[in-house]
Amino acid sequence: QEALSARLAKTVVGDPSMEGVRMGALVSRKQLEDVRAKVGEISKVAPIVFGDAEKVSLVGEGLAGGAFISPILMRSDDPWNADAVHEVEAFGPVSTLMPYKDLDDAIALANRGKGSLAISVFTHDGGVARDMVLGAGAYHGRMLFLDRDCAKESTGHGSPLPTLVHGGPGRAGGGEELGGIRGVKHYMQRTALQGSPRTLTKVVNQQLPGAPVVEGERHPFRLRFGELEAGYSLLTAARTVTLDDIEHFAHFTGDTFYAHMDEEAAKASPIFGGRVAHGYLILAFAAGLFVDPAPGPVLANYGLEGLRFVKPIKPGEAIRARLTVKSKALKTPEMGEVRWNVQVTNQDDELVANYDLLTMNAV
Missing domain, CATH: 3.10.129.10 (Hotdog Thioesterase)
Known part of the structure; x- marks a missing residue:
């Protein structure tokens, strides 16, 4: 919590065309109102530990009345008894910290939301990554695994790639993200051709x-x-x-696999039945x-x-x-x-x- 709060404190909100600004506005005032309402609902069971849904310092001119909001970090110490954390989605720069007992508990918590577009997992253990896929894959449209090898080049949790199916099941929509060529095809005329x-x-x-x-x-x-x-x-x-062709090729290349050079072994093969x-x-x-x-x-x-x-x-x-x-x-x-x-x-x-x-x- 302290580390995240320190990093979030460096997030400059305002006009994204200005040097140093890291976060712009939401899509509209209506979305801003919705995010504030959802934060208020979630904060009843997960208090805000960083940020303020009603106030934010802005960098830039003429931003009054814009749909700007501070990054919000909340915390739930008892996530299994905090239904709003899993049931309510504040569609904005809002996150909630939750503890987990072990990997099975983490998987169960990740699936408690009944579907998401994406989940990020931070681990350098391939076994843990596999268990996460098997346990949580059915609930998430995309799974991003970050470790010390790929973190610096990662596109991030919220950056779907055009070649990926990035749509979640359940509450996340059950479809595909309208990104890249997948999204374009929905708006193109396509005709099936039948003929000889x-x-x-x-x-x-x-x-x-x-x-x-x-x-x-x-x-x-x-x-x-x-x-x-x-x-x-x-x-x-x-x-x-010819057999001479085969033997010459074998010795010339070094490929003396038994199927080419050992008649007895090749005959015993259910595939070859002799040298080939x-x-x-x-x-x-x-x-x-x-x-x-x-x-x-x-x-x-x-x-x-x-x-x-x-x-x-x-x-x-x-x-x-x-x-x-x-x-x-x-x-x-x-x-x-x-x-x-x-x-x-x-x-x-x-x-x-x-x-x-x-x-x-x-x-």
Whole structure:
């Protein structure tokens, strides 16, 4: 209480455009009246230990009649018999100190309000943090855990992030905070599209599963960003993977995992049933099948996304790759990102691996 009071005493209230002012006004005089009334109700069971709901020193000119209030700190020494602390919300710079016996008691007190937008927990103990999530998570829309590692960079208890669901259950509304893109979407027109993959691919300019592909005469790596369209595709020739390929790759990379090098152990595996090729060998061979090596519009390969190995390849089996333009996004006037879907199949046309390849292409 003493430490908080000392910090709150340094809070300068007034015109927020002035140097040194840390807190401005409430939204309106109506809110000010509501906060004062709620503070009066709570203070019957939790006396004010810092601040004054009726008086505040202000910094700035022409502030008379503004909706300004002092930071208020109250204290309840017997929170289980102080219903107003949990039932009444003073929607302003108002806090109440409450003691707790142990972690279970703290969790129960935190949940006594029957729902909140956010709760801040100060602990450097991961076990305590986990217990708080399991015990209090259902009652709070967002849980902020602060410790010595992240306190200096924290955005604070009251700063929801656009990517988070920041809406509390129960009394807090049961919904989502109208922040970031979540809030914008409530005011945007949105239309659901239904149709065949062929039609919708043309509409959204993105290759969708099931849409037909177009195999042109020119290698896709010979086409500039502006010449490529979603669905433009290349089906490569096949390549047989040999046991020598697998062993060379294993020794060259150092990846001598038993599934590639120990026939007896690999046969005992319920997944492999014998020695198989490395997943990354398959990726490397697939690249060798679809890459056009000469200088051209493809400037760089900068990553794979959504990689899945679906079916293993055994020595003597063959692979081929289908490279298809999935989508495009212009990044600068000189270059754009091309997202390619790569499907690697075996000699029976069964899917072996699937992923998205990202390249930067000249416009």
